Amino acid sequence: MDQHTIGLADAMADAARAMDEGLDQLLPRPEGGEARLFEAMRYSTIGGGKRLRGFLVLEGSRQFNVSHESALRVACAIEMVHAYSLIHDDLPAMDDDDLRRGKPTSHKAFDEATAILAGDALQTQAFHVLAGEETHPDPAVRIELVRLLARAAGARGMVAGQALDMAAEQAAQPLDESQIGRLQLLKTGKLIEFSAEAGAVLGKAPGSLRMALGAYGxxxxAAFQIADDLLDATATAEQAGKATGKDAGAGKATLVSLLGLERARIQAERLVEQARRHLDLFDERADLLRKLATYVIERRN
Amino acid sequence: MDQHTIGLADAMADAARAMDEGLDQLLPRPEGGEARLFEAMRYSTIGGGKRLRGFLVLEGSRQFNVSHESALRVACAIEMVHAYSLIHDDLPAMDDDDLRRGKPTSHKAFDEATAILAGDALQTQAFHVLAGEETHPDPAVRIELVRLLARAAGARGMVAGQALDMAAEQAAQPLDESQIGRLQLLKTGKLIEFSAEAGAVLGKAPGSLRMALGAYGxxxxAAFQIADDLLDATATAEQAGKATGKDAGAGKATLVSLLGLERARIQAERLVEQARRHLDLFDERADLLRKLATYVIERRN
Structure with missing residues (x-):
């Protein structure tokens, strides 16, 4: 780990622990006939993953002195949406993956029906958490979060990205660079943008600062996605904690397959530079966000 | 059709037409690489079904002079959630149904991946619609609708009911009467309760009236569910517009299989009486809601 990321790893680990506690509180405890559903919801959210999205919510919130409880609830809601999307993407009818975050995917650990329902209920629970009074005393703030999350996650956002991804596998010719860029903006970019922006919404920040955080996100x-594709192309499954080499196997066009490793790396670095520049309006409280930008392209899993 | 339901059929048909127009506006038009996803979202929502839940929203809203646009948006949101649940329930890993509302189920008309994603995006879109300013000028009203819908549809509501239903099929012994009652309250009751209550939320009605509408719902x-099970036991697939006789085939315990046709009918009638009694606080504007209670157990599809 180089000097850019000193302190970041500890902060991310602390944040992940806080999110685990938050998720434990916000998700139903396994009991009764629904125990299996509740277990599956917890299995895919608590105790795994980098928590990049939730971390963005927490660090964005810190710029505006948002209360820890508010920020943590929104961070947990985002992680629920992210987990739901992974559960459904891993299903046999979709990417058909057996391994996720170093353990069996939801439909392998439970069964397909339970995995579908756990994903469904995690999405609902995210909106339920945002709607709760504890998230923010002002209902206008809460409903703005609901509106933005729904836009980022739905048919004009994350789900559209996954649909494009499925369609690309069937298509006669591979996607070009701009089509790949759009796919990835929808599939992962929109939710990361929302995560970066959410703190500004919670803090009722001026529009210019909210937009800067969104642009940073x-x-x-985009850099994160290239890094992910680079990992898929170069890491072993053990290093990545999930199946790798799948993109090439599935004939999936990524920026890495299109540009080659070296040019893809350069593009990721350029994106990181741009991301950091959007933070120029912020003081040293944004240093972890600055380090995070470097981290996403240097990470090894 | 007897005297109780005169006028109701026309009103329901008018409401269904209004919802079709609303859904056409509120759902994305098929274009671009996501066209298939958008088509699937529209296929399962526009132009089909009784629209019981949306009708309840519209008629509940009428008691409190809620604007047509507000009521219609909430009605459409509910129908999106209902449609999403049907798409996912019909999947091969769940109930594995080929026929729904007289046409092929979503995964038959499209494919499994598209059906999963269309369901996912319909759920998100429902929350997006509720969060929109056009739904109600007061953000406190909009966020209350989000909170109530999320509670009714999620891990403590509809999805829990479906999980119980799946678990019951695997269980060594059939459910007893109280377990079936709880399953059905969760699986269909909670969303119908929300639908009946939503107009009171939109109209900022006194708690007593809101509770009365919720209790009516x-x-x-519950009566609707028994009627559905009676139809499954007695109607042909052509009459019902979906596969019938499935409950017995799957060894599913319902109140009909437990009590027998005659006692189940009597129980449904008792529930309808109770439902109507909760409307005693309302004037003649609630007559369609009164008629609806009778209709749900007399319908033939």
Whole structure:
């Protein structure tokens, strides 16, 4: 770990622990006939993953002195949406993955029906958490979060990205660079953008600062996606904690397959530079966000 | 059709037409690489079904002079959630149904991946619609609708009911009467209760009236479920517009299999009486809601 990321790893680990506690509180405890559903919801959310999205919510919130409880609830809601999307993407009818975050995917650990329902209920629970009074005393703030999350996650956002991804596998010719860019903006970028922006919404920040954080999130998300594709192309499954080499196997066009490793790396670095520049309006409280931008392209899993 | 239901059929048909127009506006038009996803979202929502839940929203809203646009948006949101649940329930890993509302189920008309994603995006879109300013000028009203819908549809509501239903099929012994009652309250009752209550939320009605409408919805939902099970036991697939006789085939315990046709009918009638009694606080504007209670147990599809 180089000097850019000193302190970041500890902060991310602390944040992940806080999110685990938050998720434990916000998700139903396994009991009764629904125990299996509740277990599956917890299995895919608590105790795994980098928590990049939730971390963005927490660090964005810190710029505006948002209360820890508010920020943590929104961070947990985002992680629920992210987990739901992974559960459904891993299903046999979709990417058909057996391994996720170093353990069996939901439909392998439970069964397909339970995995579908756990994903469904995690999405609902995210909106339920945002709607709760504890998230923010002002209902206008809560409903704005609901509106933005629904836009980022739905048919004009994350789900559209996954649909494009499925369609690309069937298509006669591979996607070009701009089509791949759009796919990835929808599939992962929109949710990361929302995560970066959410703190500004919670803190009722001026529009210019909210937009800057959103733009930071967009560039960060694009860099993150290239890094993910680079990992898929170069890491072993053990290192990545999930199946790798799948993109090439599935004939999936990524920026890495299109540009080659070296040019893809350069593009990711350029995106990170741009992401950091959007933070120029912020003081040293944004240093972890600055380090995070570097981290996303240097990470090894 | 007897005297109780005169006028109701026309009103329901008018409401269904209005919802079709609303859904056409509120759902994305098929274009671009996501066209298939958008088509699937529209296929399962526009132009089909009784629209019981949306009708309840519209008629509940009428008691409190809620604007047509507000009521229609909430009605459409509910129908999106209902449609999403049907798409996912019909999947091969769940109930594995080929026929729904007289046409092929979503995964038959499209494919499994598209059906999963269309369901996912319909749920998100419902929350997006509720969060929109056009739904109600007061953000406190909009966020209350989000909170109530999320509670009714999620891990403590509809999805829990479906999980119980799946678990019951695997169980060594059939459910008893109280377990079936709880399953059905969760699986269909909660969403119908919300639908009946939503107009009171939009109209900022006194708590007593809101509770009365909710209670009406709960009883109506229970009666509706028994009627559905009676149809499954007695109607042909052509009459019902979906596969019938499935409950017995799957060894599913319902109140009909437990009590027998005659006692189940009597119980449904008692529930309808109770539902109507909760409307005693309302004037003649609630007559269609009164007629609806009778209709749900007399319908033939």
């Amino acid at each position: 967009r560039e960060l998300g | 709960r009883e109506l939902g």
